[in-house]
Amino acid sequence: MRKQTISKKTSGVGCEYVGQSGTLGRLAHCTPIVATAMPAPSSNPLADLPPNVQQEISKLLAKLRRRQLLNSLDVARKTLEIMRLLVATSAAAQATDVNSLIKLIKRAGAVMVTAQPHELVIGNMVRRVLAIVRDETRDGGNKPFKAGDAAAASGGDAASGGEQTVHVAGPSLMSLLDAPEALDYSRQSLKALKGPIIEGIAEVMEELSTVSAHIAEQAIQHIHANEVVLTHGRDPTVEAFLKAAAKKRNFDVIVAETAPGGEGQQMAVALAEAGISTTLIADAAVFAVMARVNKVIVGAHGVMANGGLIAAAGSHLLALAAQHFSVPVVACAGLYKLTPLFPSGPDSFNMLLSPQPMLRYDEGLQGVHVPNPAFDYVPPELVALLITNSGPSHTSYIYRLLAEYYHPEDQDLSEVHG
Amino acid sequence: MPAVSKAASKAAAAYTSFLAEDPVAGPSAAAIKALTESIKGSSATTIMGLSEVLREAGAALSSLRDAPMSIASLCELFVRFITRTALEARDFDDIRRLLIERGEMLARTTIEARSKIAKIGAPFVDAGGVVLTLGYSRCVVALLLAAAKTKHFSVIVAESHPQGDGHTTAQQLAQAGVPVTMVEDAAVAYVMTRCQMVLCGAEAVLESGGVINKTGTYQMAIVAHAFKKPFYIASESTKFARLFPLSQNDLPEHESAREHAAFVGRGPPPPPLIAEKPSRDYTPPNYVQLLFTDLGVLTPSAVSDELIKLFD
């Protein structure tokens, strides 16, 4: 077992934190104390970026380290702002062609992701921007990029002609015989494309602001009269979802208190004050009440490429109990939480927090290991439905959504071609 | 007509010789080369003619014993390409030349496909974990060797009696310094609790998202499912085949040349005893977590999507 010693600020005397026993490789996904594998080991990896961008990145990372910025939506927005700034000021970094811009974006993204690997939306937004850049380049900056167009364009001839006849996001069975990707990004000038790229980023930001509303307006289709809904934690998307349904339907909600943070308690109060008949229970009673629950509705911190969820700790227990009683589990998450990465168990993209809420240091207990993971991994077979701002889908459909919004070359942000 | 069937038999002969020439490349590459050869050697002058030639060559190859089941989709790939390039109003000679060029390119890239698969699949092997596999698959071995470069882990190989392909896997891994344990096929359930993941190759990846592979694969997948261990498949995309079996009885007829494991050293089965020797079994998609292919990491539903796009 490998011990992680976290700075004195968060740990304190008398308690040790131990990660998952055995597998060193898995721990690489837990919050590292020092950023690993920087491209330029001796100098500042952000050195190539324009100075104001470097500043913004440092500010964002500092906030995240101090856990001052916890809402994924805000993190996503901030990341997009940084990306927009980077594109706008890319001339200051001597980037005149698309390839250099892509490298810069990837560099910035890799640094941010390495510093906060569990904050999945950062990587997601960076990849969205990269997809916008690639698609604008391909389209010659003629028409504004819309995410749905990628799917529409595949299977038919795109306007670009030549030997590249079909545009699909990445390798596909159909294109096996096609010539390898002929688009050389280093030959494409950035000047004409800057405008459309920034417009594309603005569209994504616009999408972010409507995520909650679009998910909430689907609520009425999924909650019927006099249902008993079980939830936990305090995900703003889920809260909006339930409140929207309550405007038209009468139903009961049972909220699990979600120790140790107690977010469930706040959720219960908020829902009750909105006029929903709410019952607050302890986390331990979830199995007991599940016999009378019709649906489990949870939020997610991230949706992985295999359809699994990274969700608030305790979600896996909730989902397993629901499976026992054949209760469907519905996950509400905006598309910005969709990640092209695959998980490898409960350690993936997880974060071990201070044990302070469970055992205080002055209780005088020495030598106790107290794991406090922030998230759980919920395998896709336990999730019946994923509701995103673009509609409901089954977890097995995730790969399609991923192909629409991300480009496979951007899977690994630290890998740069050419 | 005689001319056509001669071409078909030439294709079959070409396949056998390509396979013998370069066994490392595998049957898919040999099949692609054989199809390309048949184009080179054909005297067709129209698009339809070319497509016919390809289809006949494909049929001839499919009838060979131990031919890869993906021949049909490989043919389809070529035919599709012809149709698409034809739409660009090129002249026939141009199309033919392009087709031959691309066919040769595809044969080359098929070999590279294995290193792509190894690269994307290697991160799924946990350091300190145990990987369970069955028999011998070039993709699986490549993947494990790639993972071994950066991590320590061990492998359990089920022998796959009586051909004993597992021994080849064990040897290649042991040479690279990976600790290998050899077990009998019957011991798979016994060792499953120790394993972190199960990885197998495939003879064909099907439209349902399931796979056809050597007998014993389905069993291993069921045991992995019972123990909640992930079951992964490593396979090139040239093995995607447009089949959708509903049960084990739906598989294409295939008579394997190998011995019957139950009668090794016992002579032929005495009547009224009936000996059944299925050479392949079908693993349905709900037992497969992910497929590592040169098109990327795919879920079984993504596989059917790819095949639908190709054939519709």
Place this chain on the structure above:
Amino acid sequence: MQHDDKKSVAKLQKQQVAKRTPTQKEVPLFAHLPQYEKDTGLSAAAVAKGSIHPAVLRLGLQMAEGIISGSNARVVGMLRAFQQVISDFEPPPAKVFSRELDACLKLQIQYLVDCRPQSMAMGNGIKWIKNKVTVAPPHLPDEKVKEMLVESIDQFIAEKIHIADEAIIANAMSRIAPGDVVLVYAASYVVERVLLHAYQSGVTFRILVADAGPKFEGRDLMARLLAAGLRCTYVNLHALSYTMPEVTKLLLGASSMLLNGTLVARAGTALVCMLAHSHGVPALVCCETYKFAERVLLDSICFNELGDPDELIPPPLRPATGVAGSAPATAPAPTAPPAAPAAGGGVTTASAGGGGTGSVADWRDIPRLKLLNLLYDATPMKYLTMVVTEVGVIPPTSVPAVIREASAREGV
């Protein structure tokens, strides 16, 4: 339990020794079970009546406050108190001794139930003592009968609890192998002793103590284990999924085991068993045979115990002696159960936060909010691997067989 039937409720209220206030906000799902406010002055009415033995008075209060908790402790406490009641019992002259004693005991039991609903094991104990009283030979002088009953109780406790525990500990210890990672949940007397004995006999194994609110009984267990020198990991329920892959065995105590193989235990046990099952971890239940109950439960709702809903409020905000909403720095230690609350029923706290959105502490003021504190849950048989009893190690399917054997022997 028919608390949703008006006639039954009326009848019960007439019988009650200590008057309980029905809760302000009843949870409709559990309308068939008693839901009371946390009452003070439980003993006042009983003392006034004068018919409750002081030992029983004390026991009732201790159980209501949670000072005595856990099946074994409560059963032993109850039987010891009954020993005193029997010894001190003076029947009115010219009356049948056993009938009078039976009526007296009924009153004591009613008081105990008013303080805190009986557990299933207690129910078994009550049935047993009543049976003993009924079959007491009528020709014997009263003193002799008293002696006999007191001795029977001693024997019951010795045989069914102390000696049984020794056997269970021996059986369970043999199942802990070197290198095992043993998970336990909340606090169980027998499980604690199994762990201590295994440690003392030199077996090297690791312990994970799983725990959950609102009672956090695992903390006390862990403190005792640490004091004895064992190394532990403390796992709150939300962290259980993260740590479960390392676990090799699950060791549980029980409140009761039922005819359909269901385990009744502290709320949260079902979740732990289910998670263990999904990871292939065997679940061992340590349960004395006297706890086997002749009833069945399909879920945790038909029969359960509802505790004080205020326990769900985080300690810093609880309506304890005037420190509502105070800063966490002065919060009482989380292990202490809420001391005699100044607010009995229905008194709301002055929400220190005030203003717009309320906090959970004000739940009584928020009309649509109810709090539910379930004490037990029922774990289905399929998640249990083995039951360790004093008659040996049995699969959960054999529980009804053991019950029938026992009742055949007792002639009950």
